[in-house]
Amino acid sequence: xxxxxxxxxxxxAAAAGVIFNGCMTGPLDKPPQxxxxxxxxxxxxxxxQQVITRGxxxxxxxxxxxxxxxxxxxxxxQQVSYAGKPPTSGVIRVRATVNSxxxxxDEVKEALGPRVREIYNSVPPNQRDAEVVKAFNEALNAIIxxxxxxxxxxxxxxxxxxxxxxxxxxxAAREVDKIINGNMRDNKIDTIExxxxxxxxxxxxxxxxxxQFERQFISxxxxxxLVGKQLDNIGNKEIREYYNxxxxxxxxxxxxxxxxxxxxxxxxxxxxxxxxxxxQQVLTAWVGSKNVTDLLQYDDGQGAANKGAGVGExxxxxxxxxxxxxLFAMKEGEFGPPVELSTGVHLFRVLKRENAGPMPFDDKMQxxxxxxxxxxxxxxxxxxxxxxxxxxAVIEIMRD
Numbered sequence: 001x002x003x004x005x006x007x008x009x010x011x012x013a014a015a016a017g018v019i020f021n022g023c024m025t026g027p028l029d030k031p032p033q034x035x036x037x038x039x040x041x042x043x044x045x046x047x048x049q050q051v052i053t054r055g056x057x058x059x060x061x062x063x064x065x066x067x068x069x070x071x072x073x074x075x076x077x078q079q080v081s082y083a084g085k086p087p088t089s090g091v092i093r094v095r096a097t098v099n100s101x102x103x104x105x106d107e108v109k110e111a112l113g114p115r116v117r118e119i120y121n122s123v124p125p126n127q128r129d130a131e132v133v134k135a136f137n138e139a140l141n142a143i144i145x146x147x148x149x150x151x152x153x154x155x156x157x158x159x160x161x162x163x164x165x166x167x168x169x170x171x172a173a174r175e176v177d178k179i180i181n182g183n184m185r186d187n188k189i190d191t192i193e194x195x196x197x198x199x200x201x202x203x204x205x206x207x208x209x210x211x212q213f214e215r216q217f218i219s220x221x222x223x224x225x226l227v228g229k230q231l232d233n234i235g236n237k238e239i240r241e242y243y244n245x246x247x248x249x250x251x252x253x254x255x256x257x258x259x260x261x262x263x264x265x266x267x268x269x270x271x272x273x274x275x276x277x278x279x280q281q282v283l284t285a286w287v288g289s290k291n292v293t294d295l296l297q298y299d300d301g302q303g304a305a306n307k308g309a310g311v312g313e314x315x316x317x318x319x320x321x322x323x324x325x326x327l328f329a330m331k332e333g334e335f336g337p338p339v340e341l342s343t344g345v346h347l348f349r350v351l352k353r354e355n356a357g358p359m360p361f362d363d364k365m366q367x368x369x370x371x372x373x374x375x376x377x378x379x380x381x382x383x384x385x386x387x388x389x390x391x392x393a394v395i396e397i398m399r400d
Contacts, residue, residue, distance in 0.1 A: 092205070095140060096397045098147045103140070106204035107212055111139040143212075144395060145386040149219035152389055168218060176213040180206075220378070227381045231374050239369045240361070247358055250365065255354040256318075256327045258310035259292045262301030264344035272340060279338050279345040286347065287335055300344065310348060323348055 096103040112135060119131045157165040180195070189195045196206050224231070243250065261282060269275040282298050289295075292308035302311070310327075312318035318327060323346060326336045330350045339346045359365055 092208070094398060096144060096395065098144055098395055099151060099393055101147060101151065103143055103147060104208055106208050107143060108136060108140045110202070110204050110209065110212060111143060112136065115139075140397070143215070144390075145382065146215045146219040148386055148389040148393055149222055149382070150215050152385070153218055153222035168221065169214075172214045172217045175217050176210050179213055180209070223378050223381050223385070226385070227377050230377050234370060234373050234377075236366075238373065239366050242369050242373060243361055243365070250359040252354055252356065252359050253314055254328055254356045255313050256330075256350055257313060257352040258327055259308045259349045259351060260301070260306075260310040260323075261286070261292065261295055261299045261303055261308070261347040262344055263298065263347070264300035265342075266300065266344075268300070269344075272342075272344070275345045276338060276340060279347055283335065283338060283347050286349070292349070320346065322346075 093105040094102045095105045095108055115135045116132055119128055119135060123131050154165065157168065184190075184192075184195050187195075187198065189198065192206070199205055199209060261279075263269060263275045263279040263282065265272055265275050269278055278298075282295055286292065286295055292303075296304045296308055299308075310318070310323075312324075315324060315328065318324040320341065322339055322341060323336070326339065327348065327350060330336060330353070332350055332353050334350050336348045336350075339348075
């Protein structure tokens with residue numbers, strides 16, 4: 001059966017709500033990233049341009065590039081005017097075209113996010129350049145996949161349900177506005193003009209950001225629609241079976257969350273006996289109220305800074321170490337005995353205990369596995385459909 005034979009009925013139902021199952025919760029909200037190996041279509045060299053052919057790597061401007069197998073003249077890349085206040089270069093370079101639709105350098109760099117910084121912080125210097133180029137290439141190919149899916153979705157929906165296309169664009173624009181407003185709040189930005197200036201400093205623009213969000217949103221919803229029946233088939237049986245056959249993925253270590261108050265020997269309590277006596281009074285008040293916040297005024301350690309939280313959750317990380325033997329022998333809600341050290345007295349209470357072994361098959365675990373299985377289906381469809389669309393697409397990637 002042709003591919004569209006299995007989804008014609010989906011578009012009408014989706015047009016009213018767009019979002020699969022009526023919501024956008026869980027990991028599926030973030031478009032799955034393609035894990036395809038780098039690929040570009042062999043395309044003829046056009047006037048004034050140098051095109052990367054299959055197997056070559058796109059280069060990242062301003063960063064060292066891997067050696068080319070064959071020498072080639074520096075290409076002239078297509079440029080467009082920058083809307084609003086221009087960045088330093090005054091232009092935004094086109095990094096690739098997908099069926100004549102441009103993908104700009106700033107889109108790829110924005111998609112990279114903090115990845116480049118992570119590489120420079122974790123990868124040995126002699127491997128950084130190759131890792132940066134690899135990360136750039138992966139981000140570019142993920143955008144190309146999303147662009148192909150977007151174009152396919154718009155083409156099919158325009159032909160079969162034009163009103164549905166308009167509705168999906170409205171919902172996508174609404175979701176984009178939510179994301180932008182959230183970014184503005186996170187960065188304490190009051191006006192859209194300030195936000196545009198911040199984007200310019202980051203080497204991108206509001207238009208590019210919207211384009212990225214809309215592309216990701218529509219392409220992901222499109223994939224959900226294609227695999228709707230497969231997602232519906234994931235039920236309690238499938239979730240339980242996955243849990244049982246992958247139990248090693250869901251093992252946990254002994255873990256404890258606890259509260260701590262420290263009464264120090266010092267100006268307020270001259271001797272350990274004085275500190276112990278006062279600590280007992282504090283403990284009596286704490287047991288009565290069960291609220292550590294009101295007692296942090298008596299803490300002489302890091303209690304106030306940590307809002308009463310004890311330091312460390314697993315064995316070996318508990319500080320001070322003398323408390324570990326007590327904490328992992330206690331139950332939730334239980335207070336430990338005052339523990340005397342040379343510097344003072346520690347009071348502590350266990351808030352939550354997690355024992356070593358399989359994580360419980362509770363609602364949280366079931367939702368996590370359900371989302372994992374759905375993501376795998378969506379990602380598999382993304383890779384398969386993108387590979388099909390690439391075969392008949394005209395994709396050009398420009399070199400600097």
